[in-house]
Amino acid sequence: MATALNGAVEPVDSIIRTVARSATEIRQGLIGRRSSAAEENPSGETQLEADVWADDLLYDRLSRLEGVAQYASEEREEVLDCGDDVDVDDGVAVALDPLDGSSNLKSNNTMGTIVGIYDEPLPAPGEALLGACYVLYGPITTMVVATEDGVSEYELGGGEATVVQANVTLPDDPVVYGVGGRVPDWPPAIEAYVSRLESELKLRYGGAMIGDINQVLTYGGLFAYPTLESSPEGKLRVQFEGNPIGYILERAGGRSSDGHGSLLAVEPTELHQRTPLYVGNKAYVDLIEDILADA
Numbered sequence: 001m002a003t004a005l006n007g008a009v010e011p012v013d014s015i016i017r018t019v020a021r022s023a024t025e026i027r028q029g030l031i032g033r034r035s036s037a038a039e040e041n042p043s044g045e046t047q048l049e050a051d052v053w054a055d056d057l058l059y060d061r062l063s064r065l066e067g068v069a070q071y072a073s074e075e076r077e078e079v080l081d082c083g084d085d086v087d088v089d090d091g092v093a094v095a096l097d098p099l100d101g102s103s104n105l106k107s108n109n110t111m112g113t114i115v116g117i118y119d120e121p122l123p124a125p126g127e128a129l130l131g132a133c134y135v136l137y138g139p140i141t142t143m144v145v146a147t148e149d150g151v152s153e154y155e156l157g158g159g160e161a162t163v164v165q166a167n168v169t170l171p172d173d174p175v176v177y178g179v180g181g182r183v184p185d186w187p188p189a190i191e192a193y194v195s196r197l198e199s200e201l202k203l204r205y206g207g208a209m210i211g212d213i214n215q216v217l218t219y220g221g222l223f224a225y226p227t228l229e230s231s232p233e234g235k236l237r238v239q240f241e242g243n244p245i246g247y248i249l250e251r252a253g254g255r256s257s258d259g260h261g262s263l264l265a266v267e268p269t270e271l272h273q274r275t276p277l278y279v280g281n282k283a284y285v286d287l288i289e290d291i292l293a294d295a
């Protein structure tokens with residue numbers, strides 16, 4: 001029997017393995033699916049054919065797995081119940097961003113897939129996560145998996161996940177930062193924060209959170225999609241983006257915050273709820289909380 005990925009127990013291991021096996025196929029299936037689907041997602045964003053296709057493919061595979069009680073994604077209005085054989089209180093709930101950064105598809109830049117596995121019905125707080133992972137469709141396809149055991153990075157190819165690094169931790173000497181949103185839309189506190197970041201770190205911003213997060217995990221630093229004048233809740237979604245990424249960064253020794261405390265402590269009231277997001281080395285996440293507390 002294959003060893004569990006990153007020590008994950010069932011059904012978390014099956015979910016992560018299914019995502020890993022599907023990733024190469026998703027990457028291949030992006031070809032020819034770069035145009036807009038005629039629909040908007042529940043956050044009011046235009047969907048691409050690839051968003052809808054990847055969501056359907058992952059729903060089809062994950063909802064069949066034993067122990068998966070619920071499926072939800074950025075691309076669907078409602079939580080879906082998966083089969084009659086598992087009660088929502090006994091099984092796990094999966095929440096996905098099937099393609100993160102899909103607006104990068106047009107310009108052929110980095111994208112990802114994000115998965116959170118919760119042991120509570122959705123919407124659930126990040127503290128209910130049993131594990132989380134993301135796939136990065138870069139020059140090669142990699143996957144970062146976090147469980148209570150820590151964080152590991154894998155290369156994906158031919159349906160196999162090969163460990164590249166076990167016990168991934170954020171480097172102590174941070175190097176890079178990336179902050180989303182238009183500069184004129186940043187409140188004064190965010191402008192002050194970014195001034196500090198740019199005086200100490202090197203800018204890396206790619207338009208797909210997963211690409212930017214993987215740089216932070218590799219080199220150390222800070223990624224934020226902050227509160228904006230036009231949108232105090234920022235852009236990213238708690239269930240599908242904030243929680244899984246917060247969980248992974250915290251397990252890697254960093255911090256996550258909504259500007260006031262850990263993302264994992266946010267009690268969501270809506271499935272598609274947004275949140276400001278600040279993740280990375282502790283000192284820089286502490287700094288934004290201090291700046292916002294004084295603002």
Ligand SMILES: O=P(O)(O)OC[C@H]1O[C@](O)(COP(=O)(O)O)[C@@H](O)[C@@H]1O
Nearest residue numbers: 099100101102103180181207208209
């Ligand atoms: O285009 P912007 O405003 O820089 O936003 C980029 C951010 O939006 C996102 O693309 C949102 O994710 P989706 O593509 O899954 O909607 C993040 O990955 C990224 O960090």
Ligand SMILES: [Mg+2]
Nearest residue numbers: 097100101241
């Ligand atoms: Mg996303």
Ligand SMILES: [Mg+2]
Nearest residue numbers: 097099100101
């Ligand atoms: Mg998406």
